[in-house]
Structures are given as structure tokens and as C-alpha cells.
Amino acid sequence: MNDVSATGLSLLVQASTTFPAGILVTAFADDADPFDLPAVDIAQTGMDINGNLVSWSTPTPQAVTINVLPGSEEDQNLAILLEANTAKRGRRHAGDIITLVASYGDGATTTARNGKITNGSRGNSAASGGRLKSKAYTFVFQDFDSTRVR
Structure with a gap:
């Protein structure tokens, strides 16, 4: 039987300066x-003039959305991070x-x-x-890997 419970999820968001x-x-x-990793396209396809399928790999960043409770300590800190990284005049x-780093209840981790x-x-x-309403914060990452628990 497979256990797909997300209980025990925690995230650590490190920002190099803030x-x-x-x-x-x-x-x-x-x-x-709470934690959304949408699917990414890793290849593109097309047809040549003779009807043959052609494909090519495309590097794609991974978007990640974190939804937190409004007013929570997490929300306050993520709002500080958003504000610090917002370009403004002057x-x-x-x-x-x-x-x-996402740590799951079963011991698996995902690092972006x-x-x-x-x-x-x-x-x-x-x-x-x-x-x-819940507060959503979206990030985009270049590198992404996971460890799994057996």
C-alpha cells in the first residue's frame, strides 16, 4: 500500500542577502x-515537411508556489523577502x-x-x-533535485 500523506511537510527558504x-x-x-510544483515541459516537438516528428530538449525553470496563512510569521517573513527584492525608484x-529545501514527512527531500x-x-x-485569503508567494528555480525514501 502506498501512503501519499503530506503531513509533516516543512520548507526552508534561504535568501542569500535578506x-x-x-x-x-x-x-x-x-x-x-500549500506547496505547488506545476509540471514543466522539458522538450518541444514539431513536424518536418514530410510529416516526420522532430524533437529538441529545452531547459525550463521550475516554478514553485507556497501558500501560507495570512498574518503568520511565515507570511510576514516572505512579505519582507518580496519587498526587499522589489525594484523601486531610488x-x-x-x-x-x-x-x-522541502522536507516531507516520510524523510524525502526536494532541493531547489x-x-x-x-x-x-x-x-x-x-x-x-x-x-x-491565503497568501501565495511564487519562486522560479534553475536547479532542482530530489531524494527519495524507500
Whole structure:
């Protein structure tokens, strides 16, 4: 039997300048996917003029979205990271290089390196149900690898 439980997930987000010791993320959203790794295309295909399939590999960065509880310590620290890396008039952005380590409850790990924070909300949004919406922070990484537990 396969156990696909995500219980025990924790993330460590290290930012080279702003948070070199890292931000520990364990307070995940309950109304959005806590940790999302969308599929990436690793090859392109086409047809030549005679109908033969041709393909070529394409390097593709890995996007990662982390959804946290609004107002949590994780949200506050990720908001600081977003703000520090936002380009503004008269101020230089931090230029953080991000490393993310995801540790799963079964002992498996996923490590993403050479990344940038690319997206996040600068404030709290309200849902029609009367609660604050979860806060999403998106990163893009160049290097990505995993270890598995047997």
C-alpha cells in the first residue's frame, strides 16, 4: 500500500542577502495548495515537411508556489523577502539568490537552487466568505533535485 500523506511537510527558504539563515515554513494555507510544483515541459516537438516528428530538449525553470496563512510569521517573513527584492525608484533591490529545501514527512527531500522570488501579494485580500485569503508567494528555480525514501 502506498501512503501519499503530506503531513509533516516543512520548507526552508534561504535568501542569500535578506534571510541567509532561512525562513522555516510550516504554517500552510488551508484553502489553497500549500506547496505547488506545476509540471514543466522539458522538450518541444514539431513536424518536418514530410510529416516526420522532430524533437529538441529545452531547459525550463521550475516554478514553485507556497501558500501560507495570512498574518503568520511565515507570511510576514516572505512579505519582507518580496519587498526587499522589489525594484523601486531610488532604491536597489536585494538581488537575493534563493535556495528552497522541502522536507516531507516520510524523510524525502526536494532541493531547489539558484532561484528568484517572482510574485507575491503586497497586502491582505478578503474573500467573500468573510476571511482573509491565503497568501501565495511564487519562486522560479534553475536547479532542482530530489531524494527519495524507500
